[in-house]
Structure formats: C-alpha cells, structure tokens
Amino acid sequence: MRPRLATLWLDGCSGCHMSLLDLDERLLEIIRDFELVYSPLLDVKEYPNAVDIALVEGAVSTEADRRRIQIVRERTRILVSFGDCAVTGNVPALRNRIGIDAVLAVYETPPTREVPMLLPVFPVHQVVAVDHWLPGCPPSPDAIFEVLRALLEQRAPAPSGVRFGS
Amino acid sequence: MRRIEIDPVTRIEGHARITLQLGDDGRVRDARFHVDQFRGFEKLAVGRPFHEMPGLMARTCGICPISHLVASAKAGDALLAVAIPEPAIRLRRILHLAQILQSHALSFFYLSAPDLLLGMDADPARRNLVGLYDEEPELVRGGIALRAFGQEIIARMAGKRVHPAWVVPGGVATPIDAETRDFLLAGVPGAIATVEQALASFRMRLVGFEAEIQHFANFPSLFLGLVDTNGELEHYEGRLRVIDPTGARIVEGFDPARYQELIAEADEPDSYLKAPYFRAFGFPDGIYRVGPLARLRLVTRCGTPRADAALEIFRGRDASAGQASFLYHEARLIEMLFALERIEELAGHAELLDPDVRAHAGPNRREGIGVAEAPRGTLIHHYRIDADGLVTAVNLIIATGHNALAMNRGVLQVARHFVDGERLQEGMLNRVEAVIRAFDPCLACSTHALGKMPLAIRLFDAQGRVVDELRRSSR
Ligand code: SF4
Numbered sequence: 001m002r003p004r005l006a007t008l009w010l011d012g013c014s015g016c017h018m019s020l021l022d023l024d025e026r027l028l029e030i031i032r033d034f035e036l037v038y039s040p041l042l043d044v045k046e047y048p049n050a051v052d053i054a055l056v057e058g059a060v061s062t063e064a065d066r067r068r069i070q071i072v073r074e075r076t077r078i079l080v081s082f083g084d085c086a087v088t089g090n091v092p093a094l095r096n097r098i099g100i101d102a103v104l105a106v107y108e109t110p111p112t113r114e115v116p117m118l119l120p121v122f123p124v125h126q127v128v129a130v131d132h133w134l135p136g137c138p139p140s141p142d143a144i145f146e147v148l149r150a151l152l153e154q155r156a157p158a159p160s161g162v163r164f165g166s
Numbered sequence: 167m168r169r170i171e172i173d174p175v176t177r178i179e180g181h182a183r184i185t186l187q188l189g190d191d192g193r194v195r196d197a198r199f200h201v202d203q204f205r206g207f208e209k210l211a212v213g214r215p216f217h218e219m220p221g222l223m224a225r226t227c228g229i230c231p232i233s234h235l236v237a238s239a240k241a242g243d244a245l246l247a248v249a250i251p252e253p254a255i256r257l258r259r260i261l262h263l264a265q266i267l268q269s270h271a272l273s274f275f276y277l278s279a280p281d282l283l284l285g286m287d288a289d290p291a292r293r294n295l296v297g298l299y300d301e302e303p304e305l306v307r308g309g310i311a312l313r314a315f316g317q318e319i320i321a322r323m324a325g326k327r328v329h330p331a332w333v334v335p336g337g338v339a340t341p342i343d344a345e346t347r348d349f350l351l352a353g354v355p356g357a358i359a360t361v362e363q364a365l366a367s368f369r370m371r372l373v374g375f376e377a378e379i380q381h382f383a384n385f386p387s388l389f390l391g392l393v394d395t396n397g398e399l400e401h402y403e404g405r406l407r408v409i410d411p412t413g414a415r416i417v418e419g420f421d422p423a424r425y426q427e428l429i430a431e432a433d434e435p436d437s438y439l440k441a442p443y444f445r446a447f448g449f450p451d452g453i454y455r456v457g458p459l460a461r462l463r464l465v466t467r468c469g470t471p472r473a474d475a476a477l478e479i480f481r482g483r484d485a486s487a488g489q490a491s492f493l494y495h496e497a498r499l500i501e502m503l504f505a506l507e508r509i510e511e512l513a514g515h516a517e518l519l520d521p522d523v524r525a526h527a528g529p530n531r532r533e534g535i536g537v538a539e540a541p542r543g544t545l546i547h548h549y550r551i552d553a554d555g556l557v558t559a560v561n562l563i564i565a566t567g568h569n570a571l572a573m574n575r576g577v578l579q580v581a582r583h584f585v586d587g588e589r590l591q592e593g594m595l596n597r598v599e600a601v602i603r604a605f606d607p608c609l610a611c612s613t614h615a616l617g618k619m620p621l622a623i624r625l626f627d628a629q630g631r632v633v634d635e636l637r638r639s640s641r
Contacts, residue, residue, distance in 0.1 A: 011203055014179055014608075015228020015328045021276070022327050024314040025307070031296050041276060043176045043290040043596070062203055091225045094210040103206035107433045107440070114185070114200045114436035138228060138328050 003052040003152060005030075006038035007082075008072065010065040011092040011121065012058025016083035019138035020055070023145055030145075033152055049075050053151055055082040055134075055144075059092040060127045064116035073128035078151060081130045082144075084137040086123060091137075093121040132157070168192075168587060175199075175599045177277045177294070179229050180609025184577055184598055192587030197578040199570075199602065201439035201609050208560045216245055216529065216551050221331045223547065226564075228328050229272065229608055232265035232320060233540035233565075235333040236402070237547040240536030242335025244423075245551060247530035253520035254337030259402045260350070260512050261323055261333065262538065263505040266401060267357075268316025269541035270458070270498040270505075273606040274364070275309025278495060281600050282371065286378070287593035305367070308360040312502070315353050319509070322346045337524035350513040358472065358506050365476060365499045372483075375492060381583040382601045383491035383576025386411030388444050388454035389463050390568065392422065392539050397466030399473070399504055401539040407464050408444065408454070411489060422537035425546050429563065434570070439609070441570040442563060453575065456543025456568040457605065458497035468500070470507035476500045491576055494604045529555040540565045542608055566607040576601045 009017060017040065023030060030036075037048050047068075054076040060066055073079060084090040095103045100118045104110040124130055134147055150157035170186040181203065187196040207226050211219060220238040224231035236258055243250055280293045283302060291297075299306040317327040323342050324330030332339045372379070388411070392404035406428065408417035420428065430445045430452075444452030454460075463484070468474045480496055487493060512518070529551055536547045543565035550559040580601045585594045 009181070011205070013225050013228040013231075015225070015231065018228045018272075018328050021272070021313070022317055024310055027310065028299065028307075031299070036296060040179075040181075041177060042294045042296075045173065045176070064202060091210070091222070092205065095206055098209060098212075103204070103209040106206055106208045109433045109435070111433070111435050111437055114183075114198075114202075115204075115438055116202050118204060137225070140326075 002033060002035045004037045004048070004050065005034035005148075006047070006051045006054040006072070006076065007036075007040070008038065008047075008054065008056055008068075009040065010056065010058035010069065010086070010124070011061035012083060012085040013091070014057070016055075016057040016085075016138040019083075019136075019141055020144055022141040024141075026141070026145055030148060034148070047071055047075060051076040053078045053080065053148075055080050056086050056124055057082045059085045059089045059121045059123055060119070061092050061121040062116040062118055066119060066127060069124060069128050078131045079124075079128065080132040080134055080147065081124045082134050083139055084135055087125075087133050087135045089121050089123045093123075096121050170585070170587070170590070170595070172595055172599060175602055177280070177599070178602055178607055178609070179272075179277075180607070182602070182607070182609055184602070186581050186585060186598070188587040194578070194581040194585050194587070197574070197581040197598070198436060199573050199577050200437045202437075203609075204438040208562055211549075211557050211560045214557055216242060216534075216549060216555050216557055217335055219547075219549065219557065220333055220335070221329075223562075224329050224331075226562075227608055230265060230269050230540050230542070231329050232262055232324075232333070233538055233545050234547070235330075236262050237536040237538045237540075237545045239333045239335050240403075240538065241534040241547045241549050242536070243525075244534030244536065245529050245531050245549065245555075246335055246525065246527040248336055248525040248527050250337045250525050251520075251522045253341070253517055254523040255402070256512050256515060256518060257323065257338050257342060257523060258333055260509055261320060262402055263509050263512075264316045264319035264323075266316075266541050267502055267505045267509075268313045268320070270502050271309055271313035271316060273541075273603075274495060274498055275306065275313070277606070278600070278603045279305070279309065281596070281603065282368065282375075282495065285374075286597050286600060290592055290596070293596070305364065308364065312357055312360055315357050319350055319353075322349055334524065336526060339524070341519060341521045341523050344519060347513050347518055350509060354506050354510040358503065361499055361502045361506065362472070365496070365503070368496060368499060369479075377583070378597065378600070379487050379490045379492045381580055382597075382604055383572060383579060384488045385575060385579065386489055387572055388416070388447070388452070389460040390444070390454045390456050391461045391464050391544055392537065393465050394469075396469070398469035399461060399465045399467075399501070403538070406544070409464055413463070422544070422546065423535040425535070425537070425548075425563065431563075431567075437570075439570050440567055441574075442568050443571060450571055453571040454568065455491070455572045456565055457494065457541070458501050459491065459494045460543065461539065462497045462500060468504050470504050470511070472507055473500055473504035476503055491572070491601065491604050494606065498606070542566050542606055543568050564608075566605075566609065569605050569607065573602060573605050573607065576605070
C-alpha cells in the first residue's frame, strides 16, 4: 500500500507549497508513490483518518489553526514541520513583538463576526509533537524530495544543508 | 433562514470559507466570502530598515513573491530618489513576466483545469491534478513545463525560485550572464506552442460552459489597471486607466502614486480581507475588477503579435458574453503568450548583459510608492521612513483585495443561480467555489486564511439545527 500523504498550510505564504510544486516532473513520481489524500490541490474538505505523512506549512496563529493542527496530529503518524514558519514561527511570529491589538490597528473596525480569533504565534512543535523538521524559507525542492523518499524507504533523511531563512 | 458553509474553499491559493443564507423556499438570499486569517505586514514592517522591505514583503506571498519584490523595490527606488539603470529595468521586467507565466500556469493547469476539463460535476475525488493527469497526461505535463520554465527563469536570474532577494532598491543585485540569456531564448518557442495548444483546447470546450459564462460574476463593474503610454499591456509600470461597464475611459493617464485619490478601502465585519472601492462612486457602488480580464478589457492592444491575435478572438466573445468573469481563464492564457513573447523580445536586447544594474544612494525622500501589475492585478506598496531610513508607516493594496467586492457579488450570483437548498448537490457548491477560482485570489497575499477545520458543508435550519450535510470524500 502506498503511504497516505497530506499537505496543508496554516499561517504561511504558500511558498513552501510552491517549493513542493517546484519538484516539477518529480511531482508525478510523488503522486505515483504516495496516495495524496489531503491537500489544497484536492477537493477534500475534512482531514482524513490514518494519514501516514503530513507536511505542515506555516505557524499556528489563530484559534482555527490550533484546532486544526490538533486534529491533524491525532490522525497522522508522521508530522513534518515544513519550512521556517512551521519550524520557528518565522515571519508570522514577527507580530508577537508588537501584539495582536497593535497589528489589528490596520483596520478602523476589525472584523468581529465569522473570523477566527488571533493568537500569539507559535511554531508547530510548541502546539503538537513534531516528528521531522524541514527548514528553509522555503525548503528547496531537493530537500523536500529527499525527506519524502527517505520516509518512503523508511530510512533517515540525509541532512539538507539548508540554512534558516535561505 | 438556513445556512450553508463551504469550508474550506479548495483549489485556491490560501484558505477561505463561503457561507450561504437560504430562505424558507430553499433559494439563496445572501452569500459571503470570508477570509479567515490575518497577517498584518503593514505593522510588522514598522521600525525596520527600508532596504529590508523587498526581502520581507516578498514573504507575504510564495506564489507571486516577485511582484512584491518589484513593487517594494520600486517604492525603495522612490525613497532613494534615483532613476535606476535601463539594464536593471529590463532585467526586472523579464523576471516579473516569468512570474506572471508561472503564476498563471499554476492557476490554470493546477487549480482550475480539473473543473474546466473534467467538468464542474466530475467526481470530487478525481477532480484534481492527479485525476486530470490520468485523463490528460500531456496537458498536465505541459502545464508543469510552463510553470517550471517561469520558475527556472527566476532561479537562474535571481538565485532561487521562491523568495530570491535579487531585486533591490536601486536596481538588481547582479547582472546576468550569456548562459542565462540563452536559456531564456531557447525555452520560449516550446512554451509558446504549449500555451497555444491549451488555448485551443480551452476554446473548444467553452461551448459546454454557457451557464457558467452567463452567471459566474457576470455583471457590470468598473475595471482598473496600468497601461503603458500607448495603451498597451504593461505589468511593470505605466499609468492607471479605469473604464466603466460600457468601456468608456473614466480615468486615463493617472499617476499610480496618487492611488489614494482614486481608491478608498472599507473594512468588512466578517472577513480579514478589506474591500477597496472606487472612491468617486462610493461603497459599494464603486465595485471594480482588476487582473488579467481587467487588463485585456483596458488595453488598446497587447503589443505582441500572437497575444494580439488571441486578443481579437477574445474580444469577440467578451463582447457577446457581457462582463463574464469566467473569461479570466482565457485572459490568463493570453497573458502567458504575451509574457513569453515579451521575454523573448527583452532577452534579445543588445545591452541585456550590461553590468550597470544598480544605482547606489541613501534615503533621500521620506515617502515612496511602488506599483506593479501583479498576476492578479494592481499591487501597491507605500512606505514612509524616518531620517535614519527606518520604516514608520506602510500601506499595501494587494491585487486580490481589489476584487473583494466583485468576488462577493460573484459568489452571490452563482449561488442564486445554481444552488437549490432543497436538493443540495456537490456540483452546485463546486460552482460556487469555481467562481472564486476564476478570480484566482491569492489569500496568502491579502492575508493568509484558513477555514475552521472539520466542517464539510452543512445546512442549518432557523433553530440552528443541522438539516443536511454533505461531505466530500476523505478516504
Ligand atoms: S517558510 Fe518562507 S516560504 Fe514557507 S511559508 Fe514561511 S515565509 Fe513562506
């Protein structure tokens, strides 16, 4: 059976997912070797059960993110913190320095209905347990490919040599 | 009143939800598009050195980072009060067109083609890139190759595909070499052939989308964007033109640095996305659209032969279709042709490899505004700095934001036409999402949004009880 793969974004810029798409033709190998069960590319609304590997882009920055990542953790065997925002909080976490009320001042009247409450920004591993870290802003396609291959072959991924922020 | 929630909207860039309010007869009374996450770059930037801005601001979006890089660096040029060297302008233009190519390829092939080629009512478990690859492998490979070509141009010129730091206030960091130029030139003909095939295939299938053309955000509105001095298609600089629903120019040759005289922004109570509107017409009558469709309606011509030939055919259809947002898809393909033709032309310039690519200066002005036509429309970065070059205030108008009012009206129009609350079907709701896909919103830009997690689509009755529920396959 092919491993069941999920990809999702919390508070990030989609850049890590773009780097995943930057596998180009190798993407076709990924969808051959893994069963993609959840992703922004699919019309699946609910996070499925029994996911083998999840790539999580972005930091936890709203109440909705927090609930979401907890469900992902419960239903996923191997959770990969995907990119610097997930790994360290990176860009979204800049707002911790100034506080939620101060950033909401971009609105004359901030929205109050329907939208989720903002939280102080946390990297993923401070909210749920994380199994692998894939740093980079974004991680390079080669680094992503190596981690996915390694997980497929059930070996430890080779160090990517990625510097934070690069 | 009952309520339907589509959460999250899928196959778009970023996360959003749609809520529909239904009357007792099951007909849709109201529909809203909610963007749930918030980023606040306007505040994050304050206190930081202005020369950090391009690198930081590009992190608003991993899909169109080059547009942010360019608009931000142009605001930086204005702060330095320098005229940047011609060769640098040429290189910035090529880089930006490469990004238009890759971003449009993402929107068309990866996100919308499953609706367009497999059908709005196709099995949701298969209605995606993977399912499309099984049916149309050549088309998917072509889409991948186009996106890859755009991204690879960016990587070769600027050092990496996503978030390079090469565009700087004053120009670009380094000149390019002959090998990079040859790579650009060698790739263009094949890429043009691929786009033309996709365009032909899209046009053949349009007959099956009469209802979508009629009802997907098809209403009178203003259109806004930059055009060059000849009224031709322009993504790097130019003057603002605004046309009314009849096509009459109501604003012409307007300096984009004065955008605040033209555009005001309203806060929405139920979304983190603000709603800009055309100031003179007020809120919400000042509804306007930006992006590929707007640009093709605004320009006198594209300015390159193949794109102009395609534009002519497009215009015939556009005239009979009303003001159909469904045609954003076709407009995107035409802009891809244009980008490729322009890249070829620019890359053939005799002084392309000129090493004079950067003007050096300190901050000489306290205020700078940079504007570009991003893949999704007019993008404005506006900075104020203090005497030390530290940022004191930022305003950003993001392409996707301009379309906020139009997307909301579009969602309502589609929902009213297609959704029958008494007999809910998946394909009805997919159409409500597909109108959003036609606009290709980038919510990572405008903010970064994501829906409340586990909901599928639920119908509530007046007491708030769930009366019907539809879940998409999550195997
Ligand atoms: S790590 Fe970088 S590329 Fe990835 S989401 Fe964060 S800012 Fe974007």
